[in-house]
Amino acid sequence: MSKEITSRKEDYAQWYNDLVIKGGLADYSAVRGCMVIKPYGFALWEEMRDELDRMFKETGHENAYFPLFIPKSFLSREAAHVEGFAKECAVVTHYRLKNDPDGGGIIVDPEAKLEEELIVRPTSETIIWNTYKTWIQSYRDLPLLINQWANVVRWEMRTRLFLRTTEFLWQEGHTAHANAEEAITEARLMLDVYTDFVENFMALPVIRGVKTPSERFAGAIDTYCIEAMMQDGKALQAGTSHFLGQNFAKAFDVKFSDKQNKLDYVWATSWGVSTRLVGALVMAHSDDEGLILPPKIAPIQVVIVPIYKGDERKELLDARGKELASALKKAGIRVKFDNNDNNRPGWKFAEYEKKGVPVRLALGLRDLDNHTVEVARRDTKDKMSLPAEGLIERIVLLLQEIQESMYRKALLFRDDHITKADDWDEFVRLLDEKGGFISAHWDGTPETEEAIKDKLKATIRCIPLNNPPENGKCILTGRPSKERVLFARAY
């Protein structure tokens, strides 16, 4: 049992905070709602970012960078968009400070008021489409496939480390196409990319679906999403991809000439994932001893802990440890040899478990004599002694096995937390006692969706893609329904 981490059973929210703070991922900062991402947490984000970036480029996208500030007037061009974001925007009104003539330190200079206020971007559709207007003339300029890695600000009332912070890091893809079909294909393609990444790298199974109109992105025609299930039975939206139709093209007057030289508005998508994924990763896999990171994105995949007996053969032990580390590194493994003399082995064991390092190797005098290494895996806590011969190959395989095993475990949990409900009492009972996704019929109206949300705090997470048609009655109103949708309480 960890001395420092609150157990999930005792207090799930506190457990999550403890993991993030004590696992060394992030700290609270002096700024309300904003966190400091610490080196270990940032390394994890970098692993995720680099893999996603590779995937984006492989699917033909290029990176660019657009301004942090957006003129206020831009935001209001698209009606639904401004409606969705207006309540959570940080606004820059002045550009200068000065000494307080009354001696109270520094104040905003009232004379330095901006002609037009600037919004700190909550997302960049408006500034980007304003720019695209000048980039796009002809069908030959399409498709335009751009991504940007950036920070954004949404003034949320309540924040939680990684899951919802005032400022967060993300990527936002913004593409322009000659017709609707191509744009929809793009939106779906990026949903595939997200699915691939989250399932195969984060070892986290997701449900792919489409949002109901009330859960749609502000300004979108359709919002596709991937939804993941956390250990406490709450759902978490892990990524979204939007088909924006011609909404932004019309708002910013972005037209192109087609082959027949006819002018038309271009078709758009946008898609994003954020540092929120780090929160999902933490909540989905970890246990009461600390983080459990999937090997493919763990900043440290293997840690080697030497166990000394005084100075006896210490140099040999060090040499053997370094040799092992460099052999693992050569095999493409991110490895750390921790021969720091300040902490004892037991302390290190606990520390690296807290940090979720997938594999720990312990190397002591006994191992030198027997030509063995003690191998411990973080996810199952299994320990075994392996011969030094062929160890590298075994570790490579073990990392794969851990990756797959973590996915299987999360998948079992997820599948066990999709439950059908066909009457209201059952629906309520499931939500309160079991949690997870509840698959139920819905009459398709926003009113019913809203009523269920008010009563139970459960929302429709998505209508799964490839959802089988099935005639039934709405869980609340009893009106006819043609398919089931997934309800859940969500982060």
Add this chain to the structure above:
RNA sequence: CGGGAUGUAGCGCAGCCCGGUAGCGCACUACGUUCGGGACGUAGGGGCCGCAGGUUCGAAUCCUGUCAUCCCGACCA
């Protein structure tokens, strides 16, 4: 923005009721012994007691304000 809690050493806390030299554990520094599951000894360093007023001979402690953070709700990725 409502409700609750908390601000005292880097972290976790005691002291506050009942005003009188600011403490404990961990961490840190030095040296030594240790090292197969969170080591131990000895000697050290570190504080505008969140901030601003007030009461008092004297305030971490009492009073008034204020700021910040966390948790729970409404809003949201």
